[in-house]
Amino acid sequence: MRYLPLTEADRRDMLAVIGAPSVDALFRDVPETARAADIDLPPHQGELEVERALSAMAAKNVAAGSVPFFLGGGAYRHHVPASVDHLIQRGEFLTSYTPYQPEVTQGTLQYLFEFQTQVALLTGMEVANASLYDGATATAEAVAMANRVTGRRRSVLSGGLHPHYREVVDTLARFVGFRADAQPLDPDGGEDLAALIDGGTSCVVVQYPDFLGRVRDLRPLAEACHAKGALLLVVVTEIVSLGALTPPGEMGADIVAAEGQSIGNGLNFGGPYVGLFATRDRFVRQMPGRLVGQTTDAEGRRGWVLTLSTREQHIRREKATSNICTNSGLCTLAFTIHLSLLGEDGLTQLAAINHAKAVQLAGRLAAIPGVTVLNDSFFNEFTVRLPKPAAAIVDRLAERPIIAGVPVSRFLAGHDDLLVVAATETVTDADMDALVTALEESLR
Amino acid sequence: MSAIKFTEDHEWIRVEGDVGTVGITDFAQNQLGDVVFVELPAVGRRVTKGGDAAVVESVKAASEVYAPVTGEVIEINQAIVDEPAKVNAEPMAGAWFFKVRLANPSELDGMMDEAGYAAFVDGQH
């Protein structure tokens, strides 16, 4: 067995030292009735055999990069530079634990400090944590935090919030015991969230760009929130957008919860991803998740440690701000390396390319008879209204194969004709040609 | 005339008239280690004997400070919020936490005096 170093001779010698007749004797505290005989599973296999079996399974999937691909909806296909994957696979990063011993984990601590800084800069906020599981759980944690900060228990969720995010908040609301008033999806853009805020509102949750790709100025909503003592919670599912858009922090956001997958991380069929979480300095003690802070060592040299841990479960137990124990360490590393490679110029240019591609594609789709583009504004994703049910068209195009986008009906009943389409830097002119042609044919 | 009383949770209260000044004991600050954060109740809040009133934190521990008596908080010590190290330096004097107007002075009756608390702490070792 290639992963197990002990030989039979080792085992015998070790048992002799322990003074036990057999390994079974070491399990003597297990009740007789629970000692399983052989469990019916296949025997061990070599690398080649495992690789063959799993590769066969992988081959039954259509990899995004192998086809014209226009799918977003909270996960985005971007090019990740080769050095990112190389660096995150260094064993010192990959096989290290949470940095509880700062003297021998300065590498992890320093990159997390850099990551926190990058997230704060990108979102326009003052402080960010070392990440949460994903954007949806970060959003639910943010609502819980807003409840703690305001002492109120009713949140208002925009209909433009990603349906998965809304559902995750709903689950938490049901079991923690607070209200989350979700508004219906509003394709026509008439949603008036300010009118729903009252003295009992802890926060308003709004996505930017929203689930249909629309971009809204959040300043009036921030003012309306603050006038009633509520917090504005801004959710970002496509973090590359902040390379082109005014950041939520500049529009009065109190908490930003975001999905960081787009930078550094592959699609991975939905996970692991990386939840970004940023807020104002004055709320820092109410934040969930790990935080890294700067300090000095016994010789006066700059270094980093996990800090403000008294918020967390291992100290506060049932009074912790959250039960969260892990962050998304390695995904965080991928994010921070990719963003370091991009830098100011790279990120803004990447964002500009994404936007321009989407604008091109929107123009081309709008020219197809019967197709209308819903958005007046968007970043790299927008919504089209089709003359036929979108789900059937997506399935038909998948056979060609083209992955055309996500039908809104996959999430919400009653919007059968809406298709959300994304175009990132990975989309080529030929991909757009293929989509336009296929869509024309299937609508004919 | 003032009297100082102690709780088993290591708070002290010094009463003058109907106002009690509350802090944590030298033993408590020693157990906590370097204090890094203090959270005090809002002035005007009504606290209940034995209920949560304040929070004091070191790097590795967080502890509730319980109200030794029932009453209304009438003043808080901002100095220890600004400089938590004071709690370690002068727990029994300058680093008081809050002042409370006693609702029921008889609540003090069962509490330990200085000698009683010293014996109680000895018994904890």
Next chain:
Amino acid sequence: MSDWSKAVSRFQAAGPGSETTSGNRGLQIEEPLIFEQGADGRTGVDLPAPPAAADRLGGLGRKGAIGLPGLSEPQVVRHYTRLSQKNFAIDSGLYPLGSCTMKHNPRLNERMARLPGFGDLHPLQPESTIQGALELMDQLATWLKTLTGMPAVALSPAAGAHGELCGIMTIRAALEARGDMRQRILVPESAHGTNPATAAACGYAVESIPANARGRVDLAALKAKLDGGVAAIMLTNPNTCGLFESEIVEIAEAVHKAGAFFYCDGANFNAIVGRVRPADLGIDCMHINLHKTFSTPHGGGGPGSGPVVLAEALAPHAPLPWVVHGPDGFRLVEHADGASGTSGTIGRLKGFHGQMGMFVRALAYMMSHGGDGLRQVANDAVLNANYLMAGLKDVLTASFEGPCMHEALFDDRFLKDTGVTTLDFAKAMIDEGYHPMTMYFPLVVHGALLMEPTETESKDSLDQFIGVIRALAERTRQPGAAEWFHEAPRYTPRRRLDETAAARKPMLRWRPPVATAEAAE
């Protein structure tokens, strides 16, 4: 012109006592923050010019700069390589963190997770294009159900604590479904902090149950607390003292008799995998940390993955989504849409379907070991821990009698009157080239030292470790020991760090140096 002396001291890397000009020490190289290395106009990517297109950002285009530094690829590669060299890792040494299970991470698993058919797959693709991914989830579920003997598994929880949340929510949903509102959850004193935090997050009052002198749950004390108000017990088994709860069947019976559920924290499943099926112990619900038992890499603190196996009574309340076999292959059930089997669900716990990247790695690990190998994993993990116990129990103080499971627990009685603390001892281990064990946890013994060697350490490696720990224990009793230990570590990139200062004046991000300071120079 360059001011070379200034370049050396630019980041004040060299401390006052530094023996080198640069502060570097051979292979240990000082590395400034990326924000201190950037230059305008430099980047680590080459991107084409954007195609000509109108601006449709709705007038919300970014006005100011973000403030990100510009670095080239070689600078970035060097930066992160140098940072990596400041980390301890299982690849480079024994990492005996109790309960954390730092075992070898096979690289085949990394390769498999990166196959384009898994790694480059979007979670919202049409079902016809993701059949292999759903098959993989189904297979993983089969392995987990078979190994635990449980009828159902929820794959979506993102980590162990998230799995706990999932489990306690399903328990509450099951109780609510039978109109039985209960208010309390019992948690042993030795429990991991996530247990009480989870119970509280789900609206339950937490009640602590004491341990007996043998380090197990005090059954009598438990029974005394069990009544119609108790929703569940959350018990770790093997427990955080590294001991199997020998009365677990009686515990389960008592819990069930009171109408409560038995949640097991499966953090230590690696000790019994392939040998004991939790279903046979009377457990109703257990999360499994794929990053512990099934060796998906810890990655510096995540990502994890925490599938939850569920008994028949809890299965109807599993979170969405799940995979089913349909007439045309596999299908994802994503909504509680009135279709059969969805009405009791607790709902969604995270975006999309779970930590797929971790599923691939865990399945590759399981297939590599097979049923026989997984049983051997438990055997060797327990053998290694007992060997460590045997080699150390006369110099350290073992907290409990008898064979341990996968980890050996000691307390700090052996340090009595030496002036050396558990923390000091741990820091001295660092200088000897070892990552410290888990310290000061569990809380039920004083100054705990919890050592978990795992099955992937060789006998030679353990012999060396035992030799070093014995020598250190000996040293604690020599004159001047307190000062010597308190000075440790000496040979690390940083010595002990001032955590008090970090917490009193939190500095949680880099900020540009104040312009006036530059002007004054």
